[in-house]
Amino acid sequence: MGLRFYDTKSASIRDFEPLTPGQVRLYYCGATVQGKPHVGHVRSAIVFDILVRWLEYRGFDVLSVRNVTDIDDKILEKSAASYEPDFTPEVDYPAQEPWFVLAYRFEQEFHRAYDALGVRRPSYEPRATGHIPEMHELIQRLIDAGHAYRALDGSADVYFDVRSWNRYGELTRQSADDMQGAADADPRGKKDPRDFALWKAVKESEPLTASWDSPWGRGRPGWHIECSAMATKYLGGHFDIHGGGLDLRFPHHENELAQSCAAGDDFANFWMHNGMVTYEGEKMSKSIGNTISPDEMLSMARAKVVRFFLGQAHYRSMLDYRPTSLEEAGNAVERIETFIDRANAVADKLTDIVLTDEVPEAFGAAMDDDLNVPQALAVLHATVTAGNTALANGDDESALQALGQVQAMVEVLGLTDADTADAAGDDELLGALLDSLLVERAQARENKDWNRADEIRDQLAGVGIQIEDGPDGATWSRKD
Numbered sequence: 001m002g003l004r005f006y007d008t009k010s011a012s013i014r015d016f017e018p019l020t021p022g023q024v025r026l027y028y029c030g031a032t033v034q035g036k037p038h039v040g041h042v043r044s045a046i047v048f049d050i051l052v053r054w055l056e057y058r059g060f061d062v063l064s065v066r067n068v069t070d071i072d073d074k075i076l077e078k079s080a081a082s083y084e085p086d087f088t089p090e091v092d093y094p095a096q097e098p099w100f101v102l103a104y105r106f107e108q109e110f111h112r113a114y115d116a117l118g119v120r121r122p123s124y125e126p127r128a129t130g131h132i133p134e135m136h137e138l139i140q141r142l143i144d145a146g147h148a149y150r151a152l153d154g155s156a157d158v159y160f161d162v163r164s165w166n167r168y169g170e171l172t173r174q175s176a177d178d179m180q181g182a183a184d185a186d187p188r189g190k191k192d193p194r195d196f197a198l199w200k201a202v203k204e205s206e207p208l209t210a211s212w213d214s215p216w217g218r219g220r221p222g223w224h225i226e227c228s229a230m231a232t233k234y235l236g237g238h239f240d241i242h243g244g245g246l247d248l249r250f251p252h253h254e255n256e257l258a259q260s261c262a263a264g265d266d267f268a269n270f271w272m273h274n275g276m277v278t279y280e281g282e283k284m285s286k287s288i289g290n291t292i293s294p295d296e297m298l299s300m301a302r303a304k305v306v307r308f309f310l311g312q313a314h315y316r317s318m319l320d321y322r323p324t325s326l327e328e329a330g331n332a333v334e335r336i337e338t339f340i341d342r343a344n345a346v347a348d349k350l351t352d353i354v355l356t357d358e359v360p361e362a363f364g365a366a367m368d369d370d371l372n373v374p375q376a377l378a379v380l381h382a383t384v385t386a387g388n389t390a391l392a393n394g395d396d397e398s399a400l401q402a403l404g405q406v407q408a409m410v411e412v413l414g415l416t417d418a419d420t421a422d423a424a425g426d427d428e429l430l431g432a433l434l435d436s437l438l439v440e441r442a443q444a445r446e447n448k449d450w451n452r453a454d455e456i457r458d459q460l461a462g463v464g465i466q467i468e469d470g471p472d473g474a475t476w477s478r479k480d
Contacts, residue, residue, distance in 0.1 A: 044243075049120055051272075279320075
């Protein structure tokens with residue numbers, strides 16, 4: 001059995017064959033950078049990171065694109081609020097912050113969270129504001145094809161004509177007759193309340209920097225047009241996989257599909273959506289106080305443990321967080337790490353045995369079958385158990401065979417990169433502690449307390465840290 005994935009559009013698991021042999025082109029929706037990342041953002045990123053890693057393990061050359069929405073209503077609203085005379089700045093965004101500064105700052109917050117959890121950067125990560133000409137071109141194609149129109153009130157707004165496209169609703173299997181226009185949508189100039197904005201006319205209340213000239217007047221892009229324009233620019237009019245969170249199926253992905261196909265593109269061959277994260281069975285909501293952020297998780301557990309928790313469920317399933325979740329994930333990770341450490345000690349002595357870099361067949365079968373991570377983890381845990389049994393019985397060859405397989409599985413799941421992030425965090429903490437000790441040692445030398453100064457130097461030397469005194473003060477380095 002080869003690779004098989006669930007396709008949201010057909011509501012079925014289908015055999016996966018890339019459009020171009022040996023190459024996979026993947027687009028998945030990234031962040032709207034109007035605030036810090038929430039746990040749903042990072043779960044989605046981990047899901048598609050694992051997908052890319054598995055495709056690469058299976059020998060495919062993967063071209064991945066993850067967008068950044070750096071202009072939208074909420075970004076502008078938060079920026080505008082920071083200029084209000086009675087505005088009280090919060091930690092998350094300071095007073096008098098231009099919209100593009102706010103967007104870039106939160107973009108970096110997303111990168112920090114992704115990096116901490118071992119989510120590799122995509123091949124391209126384009127920003128919406130960098131692709132205005134491509135959006136203009138796509139909008140004009142839709143107008144020329146009779147599927148978009150300039151607002152009836154003569155403004156610069158341009159709308160997609162839902163009634164002109166009889167396939168509208170095919171992704172979510174809805175009929176346009178059963179749909180209603182969004183309650184909060186601006187109705188001005190529309191033929192039909194279900195029509196959605198491709199181009200939004202500039203408003204007097206918004207800064208001029210948040211708008212661009214266009215053939216229809218000055219304005220900015222609608223939310224949906226950006227992904228269609230960027231996906232086709234980097235991946236072509238027909239590509240393999242479009243992904244994102246389940247909450248994006250409608251209206252965002254439905255509208256992407258409609259406008260792209262109406263413009264003449266085949267667009268995505270597969271649609272893959274990951275499930276949401278809940279809190280003890282309930283939807284997370286700030287209003288009822290049952291939320292947890294990636295930063296909070298990372299303050300409670302190591303990055304590898306957080307990644308293990310966020311990646312352990314089947315990607316299409318809901319992932320439920322409970323107060324004991326990270327502890328349980330930590331115990332699972334510790335069992336894996338303990339085996340790896342014990343087996344590596346044996347491997348250091350038996351240098352003539354070459355470790356395998358292949359995953360067990362059952363692990364591969366699980367991952368091939370719609371990225372079934374829970375089943376794959378069962379294989380990982382079973383291999384750890386078998387490896388421990390082999391160590392206990394003195395069967396070093398079997399133990400090292402298990403070690404190679406465990407390390408290959410851990411790599412595919414991205415836990416190795418999260419481990420690197422943990423190590424980087426440890427180095428940062430070590431640096432802070434050493435700098436503090438050097439300050440204390442400098443003070444001791446200034447007070448001519450030579451015994452204390454030497455004591456600090458000798459203590460650090462005992463753990464492999466070498467101190468060198470120079471004209472600009474003392475520096476430290478690890479001993480070779």
